[in-house]
Amino acid sequence: TVLGAETAVSEINAKGELNGFPVELVAVDDRCDPGLVVDAARRLVTRGTIKFVIGPTCPPAAMAASPILAEADVVQFMPTLTEVGITWRVPGHFFRIAQTDEQAAQALAAHLAGEYRGKKVTLVYTDTFYMRPLIEMVRAGLPAHANMPVRFETLLDATGAAERLVRVLRRDPPDLIYMAIDSELVVQCVGEAQHVHG
Numbered sequence: 675t676v677l678g679a680e681t682a683v684s685e686i687n688a689k690g691e692l693n694g695f696p697v698e699l700v701a702v703d704d705r706c707d708p709g710l711v712v713d714a715a716r717r718l719v720t721r722g723t724i725k726f727v728i729g730p731t732c733p734p735a736a737m738a739a740s741p742i743l744a745e746a747d748v749v750q751f752m753p754t755l756t757e758v759g760i761t762w763r764v765p766g767h768f769f770r771i772a773q774t775d776e777q778a779a780q781a782l783a784a785h786l787a788g789e790y791r792g793k794k795v796t797l798v799y800t801d802t803f804y805m806r807p808l809i810e811m812v813r814a815g816l817p818a819h820a821n822m823p824v825r826f827e828t829l830l831d832a833t834g835a836a837e838r839l840v841r842v843l844r845r846d847p848p849d850l851i852y853m854a855i856d857s858e859l860v861v862q863c864v865g866e867a868q869h870v871h872g
Contacts, residue, residue, distance in 0.1 A: 676701045706732035715739040719746035726751060733757060740764045775808045783815030787822065793849035796825045800855045809854060829855050
């Protein structure tokens with residue numbers, strides 16, 4: 675958050691600055707809009723004093739800003755973006771803190787293949803910008819010899835979708851359900867599951 679960054683900057687400057695240079699915080703609200711973030715990134719680099727950027731935290735905005743920042747030799751630290759290819763598009767300028775989609779998918783596929791071999795597994799996911807590539811990489815990462823009848827089910831953010839999913843799962847109950855969905859949909863799904871069970 676901005677408050678946390680402000681605190682960190684104050685502490686750095688109070689302890690003798692950074693390599694003898696004072697640190698100035700410049701905060702920008704891009705509203706997760708790639709168009710707005712392009713304008714904001716251009717304004718930042720024209721200052722000539724911006725050396726690194728943390729964010730944007732919204733993936734589409736982060737990807738839109740990256741080429742502009744890299745061209746101006748500004749280092750970008752990304753705490754939330756997990757998309758794989760961006761690291762190679764701007765090598766040496768983009769550093770991520772979170773794991774990539776590929777790393778997460780490989781870890782999940784290996785866990786499922788190792789711990790649930792021979793079991794019926796259902797992966798429930800929301801078909802969104804973030805979840806879609808993750809699930810596709812999990813699908814590709816499951817070894818063919820794992821003997822796992824894995825089923826993939828999409829949960830839409832729509833009235834009755836969770837209830838429909840619960841009915842489908844009750845007809846052919848899996849041994850494990852892995853849910854890659856937003857927290858709000860988890861609450862909705864649990865509520866509608868209770869309704870279906872009566």
